[in-house]
Amino acid sequence: MNARDTVLGxxxxxxxxxxxxxxxxxVPVARDYLADHAGADPTGLFADRVADYRAEVVxxxxxxxxxxxxxxxxxxxxxxxxxxxxxxxxxLPDDGPWQRLGDDPQLTVAELDAADGVLTTAAVGxxxxxxxxxxxxxxxxxxxxxxxxDYHLCVVREEQIVGDVPxxxxxxxxxxxxxxxxxxxxxxxxxxxxxxxxxxxxxxxxVLVGAEPxx
Amino acid sequence: xxxxxxxxxxxxxxxxxxxxxxxxxxxxxLRGNLRRATGTIRDKRLAVTGELADWEQLRxxxxxxxxxxxRHLDCYLVELEESVTRAGGxxxxxADADQANRIVTELVRAAGADEVVKVKSMATQEIGxxxxxxxxxxxxxxxxxxxxxxxxxxxxxxxxxxPAIHRNRGEIQGIFRREMAAWGRPAPEGLTDEPRAxxxxxxxxxxxxxxxxxxxxxxxxxxxxxxxxxxxxxxxxNGRMCLTLPQTLITVMGIEKVLPAWSDLEVFLQxxxxxxxxxxxxxxxxxxxxRTPGDGPQDFHLVLLDxxxxxxxxxxxxxxxxxxxxxxxxxxxxxxxxxxxxxxxxSVYPGPIGAxxxxxxxxxxxxxxxxxxxxxxxxxxxACPVKINxxxxxxxxxxxxxxSKRRSHRAPTPEALVMRAAAAALATPxxxxxxxxxxxxxxxxxxxxxxxxxxPGPLRAWSDSRDSPQPPAETFHAWWRRTHPGETRxxxxx
Ligand code: SF4
Numbered sequence: 001m002n003a004r005d006t007v008l009g010x011x012x013x014x015x016x017x018x019x020x021x022x023x024x025x026x027v028p029v030a031r032d033y034l035a036d037h038a039g040a041d042p043t044g045l046f047a048d049r050v051a052d053y054r055a056e057v058v059x060x061x062x063x064x065x066x067x068x069x070x071x072x073x074x075x076x077x078x079x080x081x082x083x084x085x086x087x088x089x090x091x092l093p094d095d096g097p098w099q100r101l102g103d104d105p106q107l108t109v110a111e112l113d114a115a116d117g118v119l120t121t122a123a124v125g126x127x128x129x130x131x132x133x134x135x136x137x138x139x140x141x142x143x144x145x146x147x148x149x150d151y152h153l154c155v156v157r158e159e160q161i162v163g164d165v166p167x168x169x170x171x172x173x174x175x176x177x178x179x180x181x182x183x184x185x186x187x188x189x190x191x192x193x194x195x196x197x198x199x200x201x202x203x204x205x206x207v208l209v210g211a212e213p214x215x
Numbered sequence: 216x217x218x219x220x221x222x223x224x225x226x227x228x229x230x231x232x233x234x235x236x237x238x239x240x241x242x243x244x245l246r247g248n249l250r251r252a253t254g255t256i257r258d259k260r261l262a263v264t265g266e267l268a269d270w271e272q273l274r275x276x277x278x279x280x281x282x283x284x285x286r287h288l289d290c291y292l293v294e295l296e297e298s299v300t301r302a303g304g305x306x307x308x309x310a311d312a313d314q315a316n317r318i319v320t321e322l323v324r325a326a327g328a329d330e331v332v333k334v335k336s337m338a339t340q341e342i343g344x345x346x347x348x349x350x351x352x353x354x355x356x357x358x359x360x361x362x363x364x365x366x367x368x369x370x371x372x373x374x375x376x377x378p379a380i381h382r383n384r385g386e387i388q389g390i391f392r393r394e395m396a397a398w399g400r401p402a403p404e405g406l407t408d409e410p411r412a413x414x415x416x417x418x419x420x421x422x423x424x425x426x427x428x429x430x431x432x433x434x435x436x437x438x439x440x441x442x443x444x445x446x447x448x449x450x451x452x453n454g455r456m457c458l459t460l461p462q463t464l465i466t467v468m469g470i471e472k473v474l475p476a477w478s479d480l481e482v483f484l485q486x487x488x489x490x491x492x493x494x495x496x497x498x499x500x501x502x503x504x505x506r507t508p509g510d511g512p513q514d515f516h517l518v519l520l521d522x523x524x525x526x527x528x529x530x531x532x533x534x535x536x537x538x539x540x541x542x543x544x545x546x547x548x549x550x551x552x553x554x555x556x557x558x559x560x561x562s563v564y565p566g567p568i569g570a571x572x573x574x575x576x577x578x579x580x581x582x583x584x585x586x587x588x589x590x591x592x593x594x595x596x597x598a599c600p601v602k603i604n605x606x607x608x609x610x611x612x613x614x615x616x617x618x619s620k621r622r623s624h625r626a627p628t629p630e631a632l633v634m635r636a637a638a639a640a641l642a643t644p645x646x647x648x649x650x651x652x653x654x655x656x657x658x659x660x661x662x663x664x665x666x667x668x669x670x671p672g673p674l675r676a677w678s679d680s681r682d683s684p685q686p687p688a689e690t691f692h693a694w695w696r697r698t699h700p701g702e703t704r705x706x707x708x709x
Contacts, residue, residue, distance in 0.1 A: 006308075010526075011528060022286070024291075031276060177501070198417065199451050
């Protein structure tokens, strides 16, 4: 008998107490939890929660977005910037003191490792958890692009923000590789003392494009 | 050295729990580290779970989904195999540790590699994969910071989430300075004991390994039967490195980790980070489905591991332990864990969940003292995001230990005596007596007493003192004085 038959046979024997006519759906699962914990202002909550992870959040109106991106890159002193295919022109600074690296043809691992930063969009933002989700769609690039450079600037449009995790999962396509990013990489492995920045980008900046917040 | 079913699940050179606990209790440094660490993480967890008004409903849904999955595990695994295969991955089945190790070794060889990078996987620790690979001449590099500390220190993990929780910054600094050079890039000159500096040293040390790695071995937090999607939940980005950069990815996953549908993740992605690190969401969660042309590994293998899980499944009481999502909340609230640390459990799976999982996976005769490594206070049950009734399973396994000893005609008296000593050691001081006075815990004790009653025979003395809401007569201090004549407890702070 091969291992597959062995394991499946053992499982069936172990489940002898489960009635033969019981279907998976017969085991009740109550879905009475809340679909959303976000409240009235998901955008504001998203901004707060992202900042809570010690990521930088910049809120800007659509007309000023390009400027906000350029300023953030200058503040950081970025000299080489990875810009994935499909990044929207409307958010792309026209020029700056950086060299632009497209990923077509694909950059090598060494080239990515040497780049100062990466500029992307996102697929979805989750307000309650302060998460951005990347699905490798246009403007996001393959996964390595947002992993190796030490600085990640992500442009999120207000209308991409959903309240909570259930809505986000419903909006995403699991067939694509997905990366849920909540703040910069971090570790608490040394005396549970949180340190931001281990292997992934140590600095995450989110430029949030939408109506200006009412102050 | 590990042996038995060819795996690293139970460390047979570790003494039985009571003996190991006694050693750990004498280590004031360890106890100080643990008290601080578990206290911090407990507070964080309570803060973020308290934010969700429907936390109890989420727990109930998590428990129900796991129950549904386990009762129909064969169907979901077959469905998972189909979906992963359809998406371009290859599924392997392993009935035990040896089979799993052989599959992985052959896959690494087929990829022409003599080293692999690894992202934290309890399943591969359980099967002793690193040792098996070493025997085949393949180097396995742990990339999780805590795992790296454990590996470089020639040490063993002592916590599910923070495997090096027993090490403080000074010890880690020493390990990095001494050992890094032998494994690759040495520690930077003048490395301090600042956590930031230590994390930076790990980043530099591992970078070259990530960039040149051709094969990665990972665990999995879940796999979705319906879509074939596999996921890893992490913090540091070492997971992303392993899942993205190499050409070949081998994921070793216990069969119980399958979930029915993509939408079911909405429950677990809320439960897990909050219970585990006490965050609303962990920094990185990666999901992938088979392979994606032009992005990430082009060769993906999923190894489905039994290794004692089906035996656990066969026990209708013990089965619930397979619902565990390895959040480690039960460790952080456990008065016994806080005082003994993880090593005393002598297993890859420490703490309350280890006390029920290890004897079931390896057989109660391999770890007969573990079901007794608890005060049955019920804190683990209250904390568990998937509502595993650990005290219930412990009581059930205690009865099994007694039965197995009776069958083998071994006189249980000596072990019962050791356990009695440990009972006193673990029961006090202050912290536990305070816990035992709390009304909430008291109600658990009463409910349980109605169900299990006393243990028979020579273990009665143990169960009597354990099940009683009253602290035993002998305090830790008294026990210490009695068992360590002539020693002072310098450095003992509380
Ligand atoms: S038993 Fe429950 S609390 Fe303990 S690690 Fe598993 S899921 Fe977490």
